[in-house]
Amino acid sequence: MxxxxxxxxxxxxxxxxxxxxxxxxxxxxxxxxxxxxxxxxxxxxxxxxxxxxxxxxxxxxxxxxxxxxxxxxxxxxxxxxxxxxxxxxIKDKKIIYKKSYFTMFYNKKKYNIIKKRFLIINFIRKFMNKRNFIEVETPILNKNNCGSDVKEFFVKKKKKKLFLRISPEINLKKMLICGFDKIYEIGKNFRNENNSNKHKDEFTMMEFYINNKNYKWNMLFLREIIINIFKLFKKKIFFKKIKYSDIIKKYNNIDIIKKKKSTIFVTHFPILETPLAKESKKKGYTESFELYINGIEIANGYTELNKYKEQKKRFLIQKKNNNKKVDKLFLEYMKFGMPPSTGCGIGIDRLIMSVFDKKINDVILFK
CATH class of the missing domain: 2.40.50.140 (Nucleic acid-binding proteins)
Known part of the structure; x- marks a missing residue:
């Protein structure tokens, strides 16, 4: 042998x-x-x-x-x-977590979690492809990161700034306008924020978009993805739903959700917090949702705003409040006509954390 x-x-x-x-x-x-x-x-x-x-x-x-x-x-x-x-x-236990080769050699549980991480990513790809979504790729370096108030990383090229993407959202929407009906992307995003046991400034996300559907369809589709991932490891998950305004009425603060040990869809966020989402029947709110599992935000999505004038108005408000540049190129795309659609972003790192009840350092290999 x-x-x-x-x-x-x-x-x-x-x-x-x-x-x-x-x-x-x-x-x-x-x-x-x-x-x-x-x-x-x-x-x-x-x-x-x-x-x-x-x-x-x-x-x-x-x-x-x-x-x-x-x-x-x-x-x-x-x-x-x-x-x-x-x-x-080993006398110095910290060394196991500082060096990846030590971690994989001595920590069998960590090795198995990392292995399962890639099984989950592979499962998501198969799940999406089976439902006729096309996997696409969009730029990581962009001239502008509109639609969010998050602080970005940037690089300089010939005295001009290029920003590392915080999300592929805008470019994926451009693809919808270009005629792609069902698309998704799995890739790295970057946010210049403090690291914690729930967040890293480099992280993996999956975003998907589909034409002629709304946020309600989106929530059901996301629910199906999450249930099937938990099933892979013989686990069950149950969902609750609550409106943003009801949380504010009851608790006066959305942060209460971060303390709940359950799986909750929070729906209908204010327009100021979701400038790219379609307004709901209730004025001042949008057809939007965020999914929390045991207090951690896993995903967010909405019915996409596809009205050029309204989107331009919101970008200008955002520029005034947060000094954000208006993405003129995206607005130019919107002039051509954006189909009714819905999209969702899922944090892969956080999803894996929720499946195995781990901290973020436990589900990524390189720190």
């Missing part, structure tokens, strides 16, 4: 060396009476972290456990860092 993996444990008792390989359950054994004068030379190869090719035969020990008796060992990649094993434990 041949095995290729990284050595994770080693223990020497007399003339026998016991060791284990990463992702392989069996224990490996090197016996001095088999290798004889080459025993010490081969023993040096059994160094924690080395990637080795092992040849051996399967046998059962006196406890009836399956083990591998090693016949040949070859180093494929040598580790030159001195790593502890289960018998020589």
């Amino acid at each position: 041949i095995f290729v993996s990284r050595i994770k444990e080693k223990r020497v008792i007399g003339g026998i060396c016991f060791f284990k390989l990463k992702k392989i359950k069996n224990q490996f054994i090197i016996k001095k009476n088999i290798f004889k004068e080459k025993y010490k030379k081969n023993l040096k190869k059994i160094f924690i972290g080395n990637i080795c090719k092992i040849e051996g035969i399967l046998f059962k020990n006196n406890k009836n456990a399956k083990c591998i008796l090693v016949k040949k060992i070859k180093i494929l990649s040598k580790n030159i860092l001195k790593l502890p094993d289960k018998y020589n434990k």
